[in-house]
Amino acid sequence: xxxxxxxxxxxxxxxxxxxxxxxxxxxxxxxxxxxxxxxxxxxxxxxxxxxxxxxxxxxxxxxxxxxxxxxxxxxxxxxxxxxxxxxxxxxxxxxxxxxxxxxxxxxxxxxxxxxxxxxxxxxxxxxxxxxxxxxxxxxxxxxxxxxxxxxxxxxxxxxxxxxxxxxxxxxxxxxxxxxxxxxxxxxxxxxxxxxxxxxxxxxxxxxxxxxxxxxxxxxxxxxxxxxxxxxxxxxxxxxxxxxxxxxxxxxxxxx
Ligand code: PGA
Numbered sequence: 001x002x003x004x005x006x007x008x009x010x011x012x013x014x015x016x017x018x019x020x021x022x023x024x025x026x027x028x029x030x031x032x033x034x035x036x037x038x039x040x041x042x043x044x045x046x047x048x049x050x051x052x053x054x055x056x057x058x059x060x061x062x063x064x065x066x067x068x069x070x071x072x073x074x075x076x077x078x079x080x081x082x083x084x085x086x087x088x089x090x091x092x093x094x095x096x097x098x099x100x101x102x103x104x105x106x107x108x109x110x111x112x113x114x115x116x117x118x119x120x121x122x123x124x125x126x127x128x129x130x131x132x133x134x135x136x137x138x139x140x141x142x143x144x145x146x147x148x149x150x151x152x153x154x155x156x157x158x159x160x161x162x163x164x165x166x167x168x169x170x171x172x173x174x175x176x177x178x179x180x181x182x183x184x185x186x187x188x189x190x191x192x193x194x195x196x197x198x199x200x201x202x203x204x205x206x207x208x209x210x211x212x213x214x215x216x217x218x219x220x221x222x223x224x225x226x227x228x229x230x231x232x233x234x235x236x237x238x239x240x241x242x243x244x245x246x247x248x249x250x251x252x253x254x255x
Contacts, residue, residue: 002205002229003035003036003254004230004250004254005037007038007041007124007163008040008233009211009232009233009234010040010043010064010237021240023040023059025244026038026059026244027054027057030057030244033058033251034058036230036250037207038060039060039061040054040061041062041092047087051086051087055087063090064091064095065078065093066115066116066121067112068111068112070115070119080116089121090163091123091124092123093123093126093150096128096169096172097172100169106146106149109149109150114154117154117158117161117162122161123161124209124232125150125151125163127164128212129142131170140189159206160205165208165210165211166183166208166209167211167232171211172212174213177213178210180221180222183225184228188227194206209231210232214232214233216249219231219245220253233246
């Protein structure tokens, strides 16, 4: 039995007041929710304010990135212990915008996953293929390469803290969602890889979210698939009513 996990990735959106209002609206409706795990991931500068607004609720807070070092002369970077200090529990790593817009490679992502775990942060590890890779029939090779590289050196015990997120790059922010069959197929591949690297039991309990244009209208279909354990939501997590619709869908299909 896997608990569904719905997380909102706000990306570089909302100002402080809007972020706090959104957090307060979510807390009012879902602050005591136990059936589904919830988190929001605001920009660095608003993490503390949002974590304070959500204090005492079941809704966790995550960062969208972190640096590999714990302190030092790294102008512009933010360290894992700083994230913990402002109330973060999660950190999104390997997001396609960091891979493709900001040039992060598998080695950096692996280093960040290891450091996050060392610091006591729970990684939400994103992976997914680009459109041309899907069209060339390379999806399985791409996601398996990303998974193996990102989890190099991560122990079975540490995997209890890791959430995976399958995010086909062609579905992110495009309004073009993977069909539930496409999502289920890749989620099954990822779970099979985890079974091979670790164990069937570990694969069975690892949460694998889907991300890419998830909306209230398609959330039920996607999350009802046996291997889709929730959603990592970008655009639709910026409005309380849309995000609430996705959370309600997760509650309704809770497995
Ligand atoms: P989207 O973003 O829901 O806006 O497609 C998802 C993500 O990038 O995590």
